[in-house]
Amino acid sequence: MVLRSLKSFTHRSEQGSHRILGRALLTTALTPIILGLTSLSALAGDPFRPDDPHNIGDATEAAFEAFFYEGDYAEASTRVEAAMAAEPGEPMNYAMAAALGYLEKDFEQLEARAQQTKVAAEQLMATDPLRGHLYTAVGIFLEGAYVLQTQGIARGTPTALRMLQQVFRQLDAAEAIDASDPELSLLKGFMDLLLAVNLPFANPDQAISRLQNGHPDYVSQRGIAIGLRDLERYDEALVAVNQALEAAPDNPDLMYLKAQILRRVADNEASLEFYQAALAYAPQLPESTVRQIRYEACRVEAIEGINCYEESGLGDN
Numbered sequence: 001m002v003l004r005s006l007k008s009f010t011h012r013s014e015q016g017s018h019r020i021l022g023r024a025l026l027t028t029a030l031t032p033i034i035l036g037l038t039s040l041s042a043l044a045g046d047p048f049r050p051d052d053p054h055n056i057g058d059a060t061e062a063a064f065e066a067f068f069y070e071g072d073y074a075e076a077s078t079r080v081e082a083a084m085a086a087e088p089g090e091p092m093n094y095a096m097a098a099a100l101g102y103l104e105k106d107f108e109q110l111e112a113r114a115q116q117t118k119v120a121a122e123q124l125m126a127t128d129p130l131r132g133h134l135y136t137a138v139g140i141f142l143e144g145a146y147v148l149q150t151q152g153i154a155r156g157t158p159t160a161l162r163m164l165q166q167v168f169r170q171l172d173a174a175e176a177i178d179a180s181d182p183e184l185s186l187l188k189g190f191m192d193l194l195l196a197v198n199l200p201f202a203n204p205d206q207a208i209s210r211l212q213n214g215h216p217d218y219v220s221q222r223g224i225a226i227g228l229r230d231l232e233r234y235d236e237a238l239v240a241v242n243q244a245l246e247a248a249p250d251n252p253d254l255m256y257l258k259a260q261i262l263r264r265v266a267d268n269e270a271s272l273e274f275y276q277a278a279l280a281y282a283p284q285l286p287e288s289t290v291r292q293i294r295y296e297a298c299r300v301e302a303i304e305g306i307n308c309y310e311e312s313g314l315g316d317n
Contacts, residue, residue: 055128059086060093067096068219071251072284076100091120091135098142103286107149114142130177134187137170167191185213186220193227204231217247225257234265252281256293263300272300 063083066076077100083093094116101109118139125132144163148156171191174184189211196204204227211220211227221244228237241258248254259274275297282290291313298308 056092057083057087057090059083060090063093063096068253069248069251070284071248071253071281073100073103073286074284089120089123091117091124091131091139094120095135095138095142102142102145102149103288107146110142110149111146114139114146117142130174130181130184133170133174133177134184137167137174137187140166140170180213182213185210186223189213189220190223193223197227197230217243219244221247222254222257225261229257229261229264232264234261237261238265252278252285255281256289259293260296263296268300272297275300 059079060083063076063079066072066079076096080093080096080100083090084097087093094113098110098113098117101107101113118136121132121135121139123132124135140163144160144167147159147163150156151159171184171188174181175188178184189207192207192210193204196207208224208227211223213220221240225237225240225244228234228240238258238261241254241261245251245254245258255274255278259271259278262268262271262274275293278285278293279290279297285293295308295312295314298306298311
């Protein structure tokens, strides 16, 4: 599926390629940190594997919690810095830092942390080759984001596409070690689903099946909900996002996702309730996310005479 998708991918317009790669980049970079810590009691810092946990440290785990169990990006920034200092051999920490740089449009940080992700992943090869290949893939993807952001679509897309081929090779190497690994299932499942949503000949059901093999459950259900939303399979998307919210009920990103799905099934009253619930967590979210939520909530309210673009602050520099 990946090779067929990549062949089709390279024939799309540069604008479409940038959109797909950008979305896939963010998801792939962030997938390892979208974690449900309610199921961690006996996992010794490894939220992915209920059995045979890998060595992931306590400081990294604490950063996970802030990032996507709590959805607290401000606290996550502090905890990621602490995790990099305490556990410098864990590539996921640098991937989290790179993701923060991307969200904050700090592209120097994005580039530096992407390179550190790759270095740490290479060092991990000797003791944990599966995760070494996984985070080499993440590091390359992050570098692709830097190329697109700094070189633009026209110049950057050919390089980014070559990087995408390298990412697939690294993921295939990880799959050769253990195709059923839950962390691999999440990373590759997210990417396959994003490609399936955007490419006419890809099979989204295969990607969804892969995500269902991921762990923890609310991470995989969140990814499934995003994909089903984009495939316009809204009833199924609601089931998935509800399962994710059961595991992480105070996560504003999940509230926002449910608001979007409800809006698409024209349940405006319920949708507005979840937009407002997400906005209650505004101090811990990136400002760009808060503005987008405000804009979408304003569109749902549709108050006469209100310019939602200006009201939300999206036009501010």
